[in-house]
Amino acid sequence: MQLYSSRPGRAIWQVVGDLVAIGTIVAAIWISQQVREAIASLGAFGTQIEDAGGGFATTLTDAGDALAQVPFVGEGVAQPFRDGAGSADDLAAAGTALRGAVEAMATTVSTALWLLPVLLLVLIWLIPRLRFATRAGASRRLAETPAGRDLLALRALVGQPTAKVLTAAPDPLAALxxxxxxxxxxxAALELRAAGVRSQTA
Incomplete structure (x- = not known):
């Protein structure tokens, strides 16, 4: 597979494009990680709520259990504390839910920040680069045999600009x-140059 054109000017632009694309991917991944960490840090508030609710629930439960030991009135006095402990558990659950929501949002946003640029690069950079490499490799293989060079000549006659064809062969139909x-x-050399392959006969 030939990754770069044999024409220096075009090869330089291909190298520059590759470096820009790779740099863009690295930058997108780095930025996405920074954004993820920034959003995930907001989950600390949910953790604080969870810890506070859990600690308050434990305190109220212990107090209710202690009051329940009081003769005659213990259960009645302990019940409000137990109800309060249930509410504190709900608060802790809300903190857990908030932390989970923040983590999910952080993951979604960070994924979008690197995935969208990568998909865009696939369309505008990777696919054309693969198309060039495939065409260049196939053209180079064709150039290795006389029949292949004849096919390249026919391709040039059909696909290359008329002015270039007439410059390469003043009477191309007669040549065929x-x-x-x-x-x-x-x-054939004209077609090879267009594909970015150095012609051995040119």
Whole structure:
């Protein structure tokens, strides 16, 4: 697989594009982690509520159990404390839910921050780079045989600008009809240059 063009100018831009794309991915991942940590830090408030609710519930439960030991009136006096302990447990559960919601939001936002740039880069950078590498590799393999070079010449005749075709072979149709090796090689070299492959005959 040929990753870079044999033409220096185009190869430089390909290298620059690759470096920018890789830098963008690294930056997106780093920023997403920073944002995740910043959002996740808000979950500390939920942890504080959870701890406070749990501690208050324990205190009220212990107080209710102690008051329940008082003869005759113990159960009646202890019941409000036990009810309060239940409310404190609800508060602790709310703190747990808040912490979970914050963690989920942090994960969602951070994932979006790196995933969206990566998907965009796949569309505007990775796919064209893979297309170039595939075309260059296939063209180089075709150039290794006379029949392959003839096919490259035909591709040039069909796909390359007319001015370039006529510059490479003043009478390209005659070159095809008569199997003029020089003309066909010139057309094949034109197609190879367009694919970013160095022509061995040019």
């Amino acid at each position: 009809r008569t199997a003029d090796r020089a003309g066909l090689d010139a057309l």
